[in-house]
Amino acid sequence: MLCAALGACASRPEPIRGPSSTSSASQSEPASCASRYTVRRGDTLSGIADRCGVRWLDMAAENNLSAPYTLRDGQVLLMPGAARTYTVRRGDNLYRIAVSHGMSLQELASINAIPAPYTIYPGQELQLSGTARPAQTASATPPAPSQRPAQTPPPASQPAQQPAQQPSQPAAGAPQFRWPHSGEVIANFGAQPGGRRNDGIKIAASVGEPVRAAAAGEVVYAGNELQGYGELVLLRHGDWVTAYAHNSVLRVSVGQQVEAGAVIAEAGSTGSANRVQVHFEIRRGVTPVNPLEYLPRR
Structure with a gap:
């Protein structure tokens, strides 16, 4: 016994x-x-x-x-001695890949240096063993992302900082992004009080209000497996990715093509949000950029 x-x-x-x-x-x-x-x-x-x-x-x-x-x-x-890699297929997400190979999401993300919101791409090759890779500062090409460790979105209670100045010329190849929601910005991009960092902006909203695609693109993730983000949608626009978090209801599914301005979700306070909001990120490759530098002035 x-x-x-x-x-x-x-x-x-x-x-x-x-x-x-x-x-x-x-x-x-x-x-x-x-x-x-x-x-x-x-x-x-x-x-x-x-x-x-x-x-x-x-x-x-x-x-x-x-x-x-x-x-x-x-x-x-x-099998012993087999190559410890996995090639991402359409419809995959990092959580399911990790579980199917007996790993945690955090372990797989760390080995491949994939930051939250853990965007992966069809054809990308993931390492299934090894040690955490060092961060890189930028990557405009979707395959093989390498970036700092994953972070959980900060609370939305911090006051908004002074908006960054709009650049005279947006980055080459950037889509013409539009606002995903019309509410007030309640937290800006970058360093936050308490040593936290916000990889996007937070926009005030009411429950059920529409969340719209900032540009035409493909849904590469729609779910709630990523800690802190709640109900999350990721859209890919060529070499760019936009993220929409804390929704109450998702209106799209993985693989769906959406037009700019299409309703992709309804606003909510799921995940780590302490009020109803739209957490919005723009990433060039895997590198987060300040959305206020790419959105039209109000």
């Missing part, structure tokens, strides 16, 4: 199996052991290792598994 409780006394791991009728992943089916193996109902770590001709201890180490080595249906295992 003590060995069972500790989960580390057996010489070979025997994770929880499925029903007896499927207690063995079909031996007659060929095992997909080239570099990755997708767990099927009834699989055990030792059984997969035997069929793929590798040591179960090596497989456990490769996938950061520990006793009692429980597997779940659909889990992706890397």
